[in-house]
Amino acid sequence: EVQLVESGGDLIQPGGSLRLSCTASGFTFTNYWIHWVRQVPGKGLMWVSRVSGAGTTTAYADAVRGRFTISRDNAKNTVFLQMNSLRVEDTAVYYCVKVGLTDAAGPFDYWGQGILVTVSS
Amino acid sequence: EVVLTQSPDFQSVTPKEKVTITCRASQNIETSLHWYQQKPDQSPKLLIKYASQPISGVPSRFSGSGSGTDFTLTINGLEAEDAAVYHCHQSRSFPLTFGGGTKVEIK
Numbered sequence: 662e663v664q665l666v667e668s669g670g671d672l673i674q675p676g677g678s679l680r681l682s683c684t685a686s687g688f689t690f691t692n693y694w695i696h697w698v699r700q701v702p703g704k705g706l707m708w709v710s711r712v713s714g715a716g717t718t719t720a721y722a723d724a725v726r727g728r729f730t731i732s733r734d735n736a737k738n739t740v741f742l743q744m745n746s747l748r749v750e751d752t753a754v755y756y757c758v759k760v761g762l763t764d765a766a767g768p769f770d771y772w773g774q775g776i777l778v779t780v781s782s
Numbered sequence: 783e784v785v786l787t788q789s790p791d792f793q794s795v796t797p798k799e800k801v802t803i804t805c806r807a808s809q810n811i812e813t814s815l816h817w818y819q820q821k822p823d824q825s826p827k828l829l830i831k832y833a834s835q836p837i838s839g840v841p842s843r844f845s846g847s848g849s850g851t852d853f854t855l856t857i858n859g860l861e862a863e864d865a866a867v868y869h870c871h872q873s874r875s876f877p878l879t880f881g882g883g884t885k886v887e888i889k
Contacts, residue, residue, distance in 0.1 A: 767873030
């Protein structure tokens with residue numbers, strides 16, 4: 662069974678840093694791109710970032726580029742999202758999502774349960 | 783950036799009725815359009831991929847159509863368990879984008 666489990670969410674002050682983790686199981690981790698998607702509670706979805714199976718290729722939304730860094734440790738089946746210089750508008754539920762074997766950008770066939778990040782003073 | 787515009791924003795529907803949700807793209811995305819269902823306090827779930835391809839385990843009352851800029855998600859014979867927000871998503875170009883969502887309520 663495919664599982665994606667996020668961790669690391671917290672209440673953090675503006676300007677602070679946080680690292681989210683996504684631990685995967687149930688599939689050959691190194692074969693798949695992994696993405697982060699966020700959702701302000703009650704609002705729509707926004708794509709944040711993605712990383713290739715080898716970890717060598719990444720991409721970011723304009724809203725987070727230069728502040729967030731995605732990476733992965735394939736030995737631990739884990740993807741990370743390092744979030745620096747956090748802003749109030751980064752407050753959201755962050756989902757770790759997986760794409761299909763032949764896809765790099767979607768569709769997102771499995772989603773984690775989501776983890777809440779709250780940026781507030 | 784490809785802007786996806788969903789309509790309607792909200793729909794209140796009687797069980798067994800047919801539901802139609804549209805997603806319009808600001809530029810040609812061929813068939814790189816996917817649909818998700820998100821129930822309250824749950825993560826989104828993939829319903830339809832590449833505009834019209836069904837997903838294993840998803841009830842056959844859900845179907846999709848369209849290409850280019852205009853896409854439709856149809857629920858043939860709404861059931862109470864279909865109360866949810868439905869999102870479209872394009873994977874044709876970066877940044878990946880989503881529609882604003884359509885909330886379907888059961889009357």
